[in-house]
Amino acid sequence: MQPFRVHTGLVAPLYRPNIDTDQIVPKQFLKRIERTGFGQFLFYDWRYLPDGRPDPSFVLNMPRYRGASVLVAGRNFGCGSSREHAPWALADYGFRAVIAPSFADIFANNAIKNGLLPVVLDEEIVQLIATRAEQSAYTLTIDLEQGEVRDPNASLARFQIDPFARHCLLNGLDEIALTLQHETLIAAYEERRRRRDL
Amino acid sequence: MGRTLLDKIWEEHVVHQPVGAPALLYIDLHLVHEVTSPQAFDGLRAAGRRVRRPDLTVATVDHNVPTADRHLPIADQVAAQQIAALRRNCREFGITLFDIDSAYQGIVHVIGPELGLTQPGMTIVCGDSHTSTHGAFGALAFGIGTSEVEHVLATQCLPQRKPRTMAVRVHGELPPGVAAKDLALGIIRAIGTDGATGHVIEYMGPAVRALSMEGRMTLCNMSIEAGARAGMISPDEKTFAYLRGRPFAPQGAAWEAAVRRWSELASDDKASFDRVVDIEARTLAPFVTWGTSPGQVVAVTERVPDPAQAPTETERRAAERALAYMGLAPGMPIEEIPVDRVFIGSCTNARLEDLRAAAAVVRGYRVHPRVRAMVVPGSQQVKRAAEAEQLDQVFRRAGFEWRDPGCSMCLGMNADTLQPGERCASTSNRNFEGRQGRGGRTHLVSPMMAAAAAIAGHFIDVRQWKFK
Numbered sequence: 001m002q003p004f005r006v007h008t009g010l011v012a013p014l015y016r017p018n019i020d021t022d023q024i025v026p027k028q029f030l031k032r033i034e035r036t037g038f039g040q041f042l043f044y045d046w047r048y049l050p051d052g053r054p055d056p057s058f059v060l061n062m063p064r065y066r067g068a069s070v071l072v073a074g075r076n077f078g079c080g081s082s083r084e085h086a087p088w089a090l091a092d093y094g095f096r097a098v099i100a101p102s103f104a105d106i107f108a109n110n111a112i113k114n115g116l117l118p119v120v121l122d123e124e125i126v127q128l129i130a131t132r133a134e135q136s137a138y139t140l141t142i143d144l145e146q147g148e149v150r151d152p153n154a155s156l157a158r159f160q161i162d163p164f165a166r167h168c169l170l171n172g173l174d175e176i177a178l179t180l181q182h183e184t185l186i187a188a189y190e191e192r193r194r195r196r197d198l
Numbered sequence: 199m200g201r202t203l204l205d206k207i208w209e210e211h212v213v214h215q216p217v218g219a220p221a222l223l224y225i226d227l228h229l230v231h232e233v234t235s236p237q238a239f240d241g242l243r244a245a246g247r248r249v250r251r252p253d254l255t256v257a258t259v260d261h262n263v264p265t266a267d268r269h270l271p272i273a274d275q276v277a278a279q280q281i282a283a284l285r286r287n288c289r290e291f292g293i294t295l296f297d298i299d300s301a302y303q304g305i306v307h308v309i310g311p312e313l314g315l316t317q318p319g320m321t322i323v324c325g326d327s328h329t330s331t332h333g334a335f336g337a338l339a340f341g342i343g344t345s346e347v348e349h350v351l352a353t354q355c356l357p358q359r360k361p362r363t364m365a366v367r368v369h370g371e372l373p374p375g376v377a378a379k380d381l382a383l384g385i386i387r388a389i390g391t392d393g394a395t396g397h398v399i400e401y402m403g404p405a406v407r408a409l410s411m412e413g414r415m416t417l418c419n420m421s422i423e424a425g426a427r428a429g430m431i432s433p434d435e436k437t438f439a440y441l442r443g444r445p446f447a448p449q450g451a452a453w454e455a456a457v458r459r460w461s462e463l464a465s466d467d468k469a470s471f472d473r474v475v476d477i478e479a480r481t482l483a484p485f486v487t488w489g490t491s492p493g494q495v496v497a498v499t500e501r502v503p504d505p506a507q508a509p510t511e512t513e514r515r516a517a518e519r520a521l522a523y524m525g526l527a528p529g530m531p532i533e534e535i536p537v538d539r540v541f542i543g544s545c546t547n548a549r550l551e552d553l554r555a556a557a558a559v560v561r562g563y564r565v566h567p568r569v570r571a572m573v574v575p576g577s578q579q580v581k582r583a584a585e586a587e588q589l590d591q592v593f594r595r596a597g598f599e600w601r602d603p604g605c606s607m608c609l610g611m612n613a614d615t616l617q618p619g620e621r622c623a624s625t626s627n628r629n630f631e632g633r634q635g636r637g638g639r640t641h642l643v644s645p646m647m648a649a650a651a652a653i654a655g656h657f658i659d660v661r662q663w664k665f666k
């Protein structure tokens with residue numbers, strides 16, 4: 001996976017609750033058999049009008065949010081399907097972190113596996129960040145090493161993440177290789193089960 | 199200290215528990231479909247890895263298969279490629295595939311149980327969030343992403359933190375006309391779409407025990423819509439009776455031994471849960487969602503709520519957005535909402551019992567002239583069983599389309615989609631914006647309620663229905 005240590009970037013606000021994976025990548029784009037190139041489909045039905053032109057009122061189409069790499073959203077972000085295409089699309093578009101009051105479990109897992117950091121902060125702080133990002137160009141630093149979110153003027157909040165996920169993210173570890181180190185334990189487990197089921 | 203069903207399954211499957219890190223959990227059954235697996239197989243190839251236990255891995259095609267004209271080549275080239283990729287991958291890695299022409303093909307969460315692949319006490323994963331369905335058998339079953347699919351293919355294990363537990367106790371008896379689907383929607387209404395995030399729900403209580411296996415599957419299926427990692431119900435005589443004699447269930451002496459083991463799985467009386475939610479079955483009614491999230495739901499006899507009454511500013515804005523998308527006005531009686539389409543299908547409600555319930559409503563009536571209605575059975579086996587009872591005739595005579603099995607209009611990856619602005623009464627599980635087609639408006643209901651809406655042309659309280 002892509003390591004994540006400290007990232008500073010422009011914030012794009014999409015402060016709505018229950019943004020589901022069908023909105024993040026609509027299903028008509030799930031038929032590709034590659035892992036790459038999903039950024040063009042991110043938030044497709046919101047980003048483009050039915051005739052295919054970009055919808056100028058959608059946040060990612062506003063010139064001032066060009067190059068945004070931190071998304072701030074409402075609670076239960078990523079609810080719905082298990083499609084990993086959702087974090088693939090966010091990461092491919094250029095996002096490195098999503099800040100929200102809460103995330104759906106499967107989405108958060110999938111995001112971490114792709115070096116996209118889900119940052120859980122209190123609702124009030126998330127709302128504050130969203131408001132500031134709506135008012136003017138707002139840049140945040142997300143520091144996984146320190147577990148801290150800072151803006152150019154001050155430290156805003158601390159955040160928690162599962163220590164194992166943090167370790168994998170900081171070091172960009174291949175989790176499958178880690179599990180395969182336990183091959184003898186897996187084989188022994190299978191042998192115990194085989195005996196029991198005889 | 200008593201142990202919960204989750205504790206028992208968990209402890210049985212821990213291969214390794216490193217200090218401070220997630221447990222390495224052994225996976226008994228890995229179900230695979232065409233949409234979330236191609237990149238996982240590519241990952242294996244790129245790393246020179248093999249599938250550790252092809253014998254514990256089973257694949258089918260469901261998400262983007264056509265549900266009509268199956269004798270013709272698949273018209274959608276990209277879907278055809280994805281299906282071809284699954285065939286190649288299963289051949290290369292030695293995985294059983296129930297392909298489009300197999301008598302066992304169907305929606306992955308319908309075929310697992312009906313083939314007896316799904317069994318109590320198992321750990322089951324699939325690259326699909328509704329894997330929670332299999333928890334109806336007292337299994338720990340949860341959806342995973344493609345990276346995790348690759349992980350399980352390569353190692354047959356997953357590093358997992360143990361989720362918290364939530365007991366949902368449903369007291370009393372479901373009133374007539376109130377289905378398992380309504381129970382699921384009622385629970386989501388009570389706890390919210392993120393009410394069970396981080397938890398595994400164990401459903402219990404008399405109303406849950408009284409459900410058939412089909413009803414239990416519907417209930418567990420929608421656990422994910424309440425944010426839960428999984429839903430589960432401890433196995434009992436109904437579970438065993440359902441599984442006995444199924445193609446992949448244990449036979450003979452192995453069956454007896456298995457039933458003895460499975461009988462030990464129920465949560466102990468003294469087991470404690472991180473959260474407990476109590477629901478009174480008699481307070482439930484046939485429900486209809488009015489918005490774009492499954493938690494935006496009211497009884498069929500109620501009205502579309504007024505966003506001004508929402509508890510917070512964020513929710514008010516979300517409700518206004520939902521109403522604008524759904525083309526509804528606050529205060530409108532649900533029973534006056536007209537429908538254009540009716541979809542009876544999906545892993546939530548496309549089993550034989552669901553089709554029977556819908557057919558009982560439809561029998562002797564005709565679909566409203568404005569409505570286009572379709573039934574998509576959950577699997578080939580469901581389809582044949584329904585045809586043996588001539589349910590297809592009941593539906594066809596009334597004017598329903600009778601299709602071949604697949605996910606179909608549950609997510610609209612194939613040709614079965616809503617047109618912009620079309621309104622659908624659907625037995626599926628998600629009413630998200632665009633879920634059934636861009637601009638499509640989805641109302642989630644039970645099979646009986648969907649059938650009644652098809653006939654009436656608008657939502658109608660099935661408790662008042664005149665069965666013929």
Ligand code: SF4
Pocket residue numbers: 260261305306307326328544545546604605608609626627
């Ligand atoms: S029927 Fe719908 S919810 Fe079920 S597996 Fe298919 S797409 Fe997913």
